[in-house]
Amino acid sequence: MVSGRHKSRTFKRIFKVTPGGKNILHYVLRKPSRAKCSKCGAILPGITNGRPTKMQNIPKSQKTVSRPYGGNLCSKCMRQTIKEKNLAE
Numbered sequence: 001m002v003s004g005r006h007k008s009r010t011f012k013r014i015f016k017v018t019p020g021g022k023n024i025l026h027y028v029l030r031k032p033s034r035a036k037c038s039k040c041g042a043i044l045p046g047i048t049n050g051r052p053t054k055m056q057n058i059p060k061s062q063k064t065v066s067r068p069y070g071g072n073l074c075s076k077c078m079r080q081t082i083k084e085k086n087l088a089e
Helices: 075-088
Strands: 011-017 023-029
Touching: none
Parallel strands: none
Antiparallel strands: 011 023
16 A cells, blocks of 8 residues: 555656566655746756755755856846846936
C-alpha cells in the first residue's frame, strides 16, 4: 500500500527495473519552474532552478544576475524601466 504522502501528484512516479528484473516504483520530487521576468514573463537566463535545499548550497553568483533588478527583470525590461525612471525625473 502506498503511503499517504505519495498519493498526491507532488511526486513524479518513475518506474525502475531492479537487477533482479522486478519493476518498482520510485517517487521523486518534481522540478520547480524556471525564474520568470516579473514584467513580461520571459524566462530569465543565467538563473538556476532547483528545490530550496539545493539552492541554499549553490553560490550567490548562480542564483542571481549582477545588474540592477537582476533575478527580477529580464535585460530588455530592465533597460526600459531605467529609461522610464530617468524620463520621469
